[in-house]
Each structure stands twice: as C-alpha cells, then as structure tokens.
Amino acid sequence: xxxxxxxxxxxxxxxxxxxxxxDRALVVFWRKGYEGASLSDLTKAVGVxxxxxxxxxxxxxxxxxxxxxxxxxxxxAYTQEALREPTARAVVERLLLAAADLNTARRxxxxxxxxxxxxxxxxxxxxxxxxxxxxxxxxxxxxRRRFExxxxxxxxxxxxxxxxxxxxxATVLYGMAVQAAGGVGRSKLHRVVEMALRTLPx
Amino acid sequence: xxxxxxxxxxxxxxxxxxxxxxDRALVVFWRKGYEGASLSDLTKAVGVxxxxxxxxxxxxxxxxxxxxxxxxxxxxAYTQEALREPTARAVVERLLLAAADLNTARRxxxxxxxxxxxxxxxxxxxxxxxxxxxxxxxxxxxxRRRFExxxxxxxxxxxxxxxxxxxxxATVLYGMAVQAAGGVGRSKLHRVVEMALRTLPx
DNA sequence: CAATATCTGTACCGATAGGTATGGTAGAGG
DNA sequence: CCTCTACCATACCTATCGGTACAGATATTG
Numbered sequence: 481x482x483x484x485x486x487x488x489x490x491x492x493x494x495x496x497x498x499x500x501x502x503d504r505a506l507v508v509f510w511r512k513g514y515e516g517a518s519l520s521d522l523t524k525a526v527g528v529x530x531x532x533x534x535x536x537x538x539x540x541x542x543x544x545x546x547x548x549x550x551x552x553x554x555x556x557a558y559t560q561e562a563l564r565e566p567t568a569r570a571v572v573e574r575l576l577l578a579a580a581d582l583n584t585a586r587r588x589x590x591x592x593x594x595x596x597x598x599x600x601x602x603x604x605x606x607x608x609x610x611x612x613x614x615x616x617x618x619x620x621x622x623x624r625r626r627f628e629x630x631x632x633x634x635x636x637x638x639x640x641x642x643x644x645x646x647x648x649x650a651t652v653l654y655g656m657a658v659q660a661a662g663g664v665g666r667s668k669l670h671r672v673v674e675m676a677l678r679t680l681p682x
Numbered sequence: 683x684x685x686x687x688x689x690x691x692x693x694x695x696x697x698x699x700x701x702x703x704x705d706r707a708l709v710v711f712w713r714k715g716y717e718g719a720s721l722s723d724l725t726k727a728v729g730v731x732x733x734x735x736x737x738x739x740x741x742x743x744x745x746x747x748x749x750x751x752x753x754x755x756x757x758x759a760y761t762q763e764a765l766r767e768p769t770a771r772a773v774v775e776r777l778l779l780a781a782a783d784l785n786t787a788r789r790x791x792x793x794x795x796x797x798x799x800x801x802x803x804x805x806x807x808x809x810x811x812x813x814x815x816x817x818x819x820x821x822x823x824x825x826r827r828r829f830e831x832x833x834x835x836x837x838x839x840x841x842x843x844x845x846x847x848x849x850x851x852a853t854v855l856y857g858m859a860v861q862a863a864g865g866v867g868r869s870k871l872h873r874v875v876e877m878a879l880r881t882l883p884x
Numbered sequence: 885c886a887a888t889a890t891c892t893g894t895a896c897c898g899a900t901a902g903g904t905a906t907g908g909t910a911g912a913g914g
Numbered sequence: 915c916c917t918c919t920a921c922c923a924t925a926c927c928t929a930t931c932g933g934t935a936c937a938g939a940t941a942t943t944g
C-alpha cells in the first residue's frame with residue numbers, strides 16, 4: 481500500500497519522516513517496554529497525531545514489530561558483525577564489549593529491547609513476548625552456529641560444546657542488559673565483560 | 683490496624699487466609715509482571731473480591747510489595763542460605779544451582795520476580811521498578827560482602843575484586859532469569875551453571 | 885481548473901484500568 | 915438476646931487504554 485516513499489504518490493504527502501518516527505517510537509518502547517509504552521507516550525514522542533501513526537504503521541503491535549526490526553538492523557547490528565571475527569574468542573570479546581556499550585549508551589535507554597521489551601506481561605502483550613523470546617533464541621542459534629564452525633576449525637577446546645557456550649554467552653548478555661536497565665554504568669559492565677573473558681575456556 | 687491474626691478480633695472474621703492469598707497474588711505478579719497483572723487477574727487468582735483485597739493489603743502497589751516480601755522470605759530465601767557456605771566457590775555454586783532450580787520450578791512461573799517484575803515499565807510503575815532495582819542491588823551487595831570476607835580469609839585469588847566477582851555472578855543470575863522467563867528449562871540452565879563454575883577464577 | 889487520493893487534526897468510541905461507596909452478613913462482646 | 919464491628923459482594927466511579935469516524939487540508943492527475 482504505502483511501499484515507496486521516493487516515487488511521487490497521489491494525495492497529501494506525509495508530513496513526517498517514517499524512519500525518524502520509528503526511531504522515536506523505538507526509544508519509547510526501549511525505555512518503557514511494550515506494555516508500559518502508551519499510545520499517548522508514542523504520539524507525543526513521535527510528534528504526530530494518533531491516526532497518522534496508525535495510517536503509517538498499523539496498530540501498536542505492528543508499530544512495535546517495525547521498531548524492533550529497526551532496532552535489530554540499527555543499534556543491535558553489532559551482533560552480526562561480531563560473528564565475523566576470525567576466532568571464537570574474538571567473537572565473544574567483541575560481542576560482549578559491543579553489548580556493554582550499547583546497553584549503556586547515553587543517548588538511548590539503558591538495557592536491551594529484546595530483553596526488557598516484554599519479559600513478563602499481560603495476555604494482550606503475549607505475542608510480543610513470544611516474538612522477543614524467538615528473537616533471542618535466533619541470536620543464540622547464530623552464535624551456536626558460529627561456535628560450531630569454530631569447533632570444526634579446531635578453535636574450541638574439545639570439552640566445550642558450541643550450544644553450551646552460546647547459551648552461556650547469551651546468559652551473560654541478558655544479565656548485562658538487566659544490569660544496565662537498572663542503571664549500572666558502562667565501566668562496571670566492562671568489568672563484567674573482563675571477568676567473563678578472563679574465565680573463558682579458550 | 684489489622685495487625686494480629688490469631689487474637690480474636692471483633693466483627694466478621696476474614697474468610698480467606700492472608701498468606702495463601704499473598705502466594706496466589708505472588709504467582710500472578712511473577713508470571714505477568716507488575717504492570718501486566720491486572721486487578722481482575724489478581725482477584726480471580728486469589729478468589730476474593732476486589733474490596734476485600736484492598737482492605738487486606740492496600741492498593742496494588744502495596745500488594746506487590748507484600749508479595750515481593752513473601753517472595754524474598756520464601757522462594758528466594760536460598761540466597762541468604764547460600765552465603766553461609768564455607769568457601770567462596772561453594773557460595774557461588776550453591777547460589778547458581780539454587781537459582782537455576784527456582785527459575786525453572788514447575789509449580790511457579792519461569793524466571794525471577796526481581797528481574798521480570800518491572801524491568802521496563804510506564805511511569806505509574808516506576809516506583810516498583812526502582813524498588814526491584816534496589817532489591818537486586820542489595821542482593822549483590824550481600825554477595826560482595828561475603829566475597830570480601832572470603833578475600834580476608836585468603837579464599838579468593840588476589841587479582842579478583844569482591845565487587846567485580848559479585849557483579850559478575852549477579853549478571854549470570856539475571857541472565858538465567860531471562861532465559862527461564864523465555865521458557866528455557868532446568869537442564870539447560872544447569873549447563874549454564876556448569877560453564878560458569880568451570881570458568882570461575884577460583 | 886476540477887477531480888481524486890492521501891494525510892492531518894479533532895473529537896469520539898467501547899473496553900478496561902485501578903479504586904471505592906454502600907448495604908447486607910457473620911461473628912464477638914455485653 | 916441485641917449491638918457493634920469488621921468483612922463480603924454488588925455495583926459503580928473516573929481516568930485512561932488502544933483504536934477510529936469524519937471533516938478539512940494538501941498534494942498529484944488530467
């Protein structure tokens with residue numbers, strides 16, 4: 481329906497930028513979670529009236545999914561890049577450090593949208609909770625595959641299972657997100673990363 | 683006002699047990715979080731009408747605080763006990779294992795109330811969020827003090843700072859809570875614990 | 885220019901949120 | 915026994931929730 485934004489379309493043109501709006505909405509969801517972010521919060525942050533939001537993105541759930549998508553392709557894209565590091569240890573190092581930085585970047589809310597977006601919620605938000613759970617599982621699976629490759633390259637000790645390592649690293653990532661959501665700052669998270677790295681089995 | 687429950691009081695006696703009610707409410711808050719748990723959810727789970735709930739516990743916020751208190755003194759009391767283990771390693775081991783078990787106990791919701799009770803939320807729930815944040819910080823501080831004692835007993839390597847170790851262990855605990863909230867089961871969490879223990883600096 | 889298509893702003897919708905007034909009810913004190 | 919007190923149940927309150935109808939505004943199309 482409203483696919484293109486460069487080709488001239490008929491009718492009154494949209495008075496705001498879709499991606500900017502999505503960024504604003506993202507920040508609200510990030511800070512307050514899916515349930516805690518009201519439509520009034522969102523419209524106020526975006527600077528657009530309610531019907532315009534609905535026309536552009538659909539209902540609240542659709543808006544969240546689009547914001548999540550933008551989160552994954554924007555702030556959280558470091559995960560993809562980190563997996564391209566040459567060694568398993570370098571992957572982990574970069575992953576943890578980038579996460580620590582993202583979770584505590586001053587210009588956006590503390591923590592991680594995939595964790596605090598909808599960790600426990602009412603029935604109405606349950607599909608969002610499931611989506612975020614799936615998202616986290618997908619990230620973990622990507623790590624596991626990367627570690628499987630590392631294993632095949634002799635880059636991992638024989639007593640370390642890729643799936644276990646991936647789950648462990650994911651656990652540290654989620655834990656850091658909780659810490660950051662509670663206001664723990666970057667330097668402290670860096671020391672967590674240091675501890676995690678120091679104790680790595682490779 | 684309604685302090686005692688054993689001394690016979692005047693008037694019609696309460697038709698439900700305060701602690702049982704609190705347990706039921708706790709489960710709802712645990713599963714849905716503070717915001718996601720509606721009064722209707724709570725009254726339905728407790729099996730009591732709304733005014734009775736208000737008379738017994740005060741408003742929703744007060745009810746949550748009482749449920750949290752019960753959580754800390756009940757299911758989460760393992761934390762206190764674990765700190766009494768003789769060595770730092772034993773403390774950590776017991777803490778992580780007990781947390782893994784509590785987070786995945788079949789008879790209650792997955793995860794940890796202190797984490798998913800209100801990690802990110804709207805303004806109305808912010809005081810609860812702060813309380814939970816403070817709760818987590820308190821637990822972390824207790825660990826830190828325990829590790830300081832360990833250090834003074836020569837039970838910790840010289841290059842390990844008690845505060846850093848405590849924060850790291852707390853991070854793993856929170857991460858496990860997120861995993862469990864997403865449905866990860868006990869055996870997988872046990873492998874996370876195994877990884878964490880294997881890589882411990884002592 | 886008109887005709888048409890899309891967006892904006894106001895004002896509103898029903899449903900539900902948390903919270904409470906009120907009148908009936910059950911037990912203790914006298 | 916009656917009274918007094920506290921609790922129970924229904925029914926209701928206001929505020930806000932997510933979502934939308936409608937009319938005016940602004941652009942392209944012909």
